Amino acid sequence: MLIRVGYGMTIEVAQPTHLFTMMSVHPERARDVNWQSPTETVPPVAKRAFIDQFGNSCLRMVAPAGEFTITQDAIVSDTGEPDLVQPDAREWPxxxxxxxxxxxxxxxxxxxxxxxxxxxxxxxxxxxxxxxxxxxxxxxxxxxxxxxxxxxxxxxxxxxxxxxxxxxxxxxxxxxxxxxxxxxxxxxxxxxxxxxxxxxxxxxxxxxxxxxxxxxxxxxxxxxxxxxxxxxxxxxxxxxxDAMDVPLLHTFGLHTLKAFRVWTDEVDSRSRARSEPPRTAVRSRLGPPGRSPLDLGAREGVNHLI
The missing domain is CATH 3.10.620.30 (C8orf32 fold)
Structure with a gap:
């Protein structure tokens, strides 16, 4: 099966702020990515990719003062099989x-x-x-x-x-x-x-x-x-x-989350359409400044969305 995945996030910072994201498909699934847009930002900024100590794909950039939006979209092949169940799997000492x-x-x-x-x-x-x-x-x-x-x-x-x-x-x-x-x-x-x-x-x-x-x-x-x-x-x-090691977004300075949306949808295997992300995925449960509404949580008063 094919699954379309992606996100759009808008934050606001008071001054130019260095940040890194951890929201791309993991490198182990690279061969399954049928199509992937470059990570795009508004306004555009220079970006540099790196792999962290756990093997995760990260992207560094500096957000200019004001609102800053980061988006990515991809189509990923998947087996369509559910999580593997192996009742005879044993513990190792x-x-x-x-x-x-x-x-x-x-x-x-x-x-x-x-x-x-x-x-x-x-x-x-x-x-x-x-x-x-x-x-x-x-x-x-x-x-x-x-x-x-x-x-x-x-x-x-x-x-x-x-x-x-x-x-x-x-x-x-x-x-x-x-x-x-x-x-x-x-x-x-x-x-x-x-x-x-x-x-x-x-x-x-x-x-x-x-x-x-x-x-x-x-x-x-x-x-x-x-x-x-x-x-x-x-x-x-x-x-x-734990969640501390895998922040979706880490800013080296305070930010306010303004909008966030995520999409994960099965798509017709005969189509590789690259249409606009579904607008129904817009998240409206935004918390007060400095906090994330994400299911994955956030550290209060600091700079993580995790």
Whole structure:
């Protein structure tokens, strides 16, 4: 199948401000990109691409004072298969894990393994190790938390999400990641595109989504504690230890978010149309200056949209 993905974001800055974005399709899907527009800005500015320490595609630029808009549009090929389910995937003991997995066993900004370890072992210590244990974590988080965009808070940690019993998709991911790490299962945070393909359409405006991956049986598998069932058409944008590592936008100075829209739609495989992005994707739930309305959240009073 073909999936059309893209975004348009407008911010306002009081003075020329250096920034970088992390909103392009992940380099691992490069061969699946049938067509992609250059990242365009209004007004036009010079841009420089780089790959960060986690292998994510980033773009640096300087926004001039005033309103500044960034857009990109792409058509990506996808297998159309749902997330892989492998019930016999086994845990590897820490001493057998690849070196690159070790960073995903430690605590991070939003994942307080030191404060949730005892609870994790009490809840899941007797569950069969491997796939069944990770699925038990997802089941618990899915039932424990209530989802709503109105519950977004940029500073909420995994422990706070567990205590408050609410959050958005990043909170579901952070809590599940933390439990997995406490159980010595490498887990990493993922954000990307996830449209309403094969499911009932969500009436809310589209947004970037967050899920997580775990290392079992020698490879990484996708899990999603918010939806808690296999989905079709995930397109990874970025991975990291938690949301702090994968900001959609990082500005080195204050900014105000003025508008943001995202589209993720299956398109006719016989067409490569490059028409204007769907206007129905315009997001209207804008928060006060300095805060992001995004499902992925934002840090209050500083310069991240994550």
């Amino acid at each position: 820490p001493e057998q894990l690849p070196d690159g997995c070790l960073r995903y066993l430690k605590g991070s900004r939003y994942c307080e393994t030191d404060r949730l370890s005892q609870l994790a072992w009490r809840l899941f210590g007797n569950v069969t190790p491997g796939w069944a244990r990770v699925q038990a974590v997802c089941d618990y988080v899915h039932d424990r938390l209530t989802f709503s965009y109105g519950y977004a808070r940029s500073t909420r940690t995994a422990l706070e999400a567990h205590q408050e019993r609410l959050g958005v998709c990043r909170d579901f991911a952070h809590l599940a990641i933390t439990f997995c790490r406490c159980l010595n299962i490498p887990a990493r945070y993922v954000n990307g595109y996830l449209g309403d393909i094969g499911v009932e359409p969500d009436p809310s405006p589209m947004d970037f989504s967050a899920w997580f991956e775990v290392y079992l049986g020698g490879r990484w598998y996708t899990f999603d504690a918010r939806h808690n069932h296999p989905r079709t058409g995930r397109i990874v944008v970025a991975r990291g230890r």
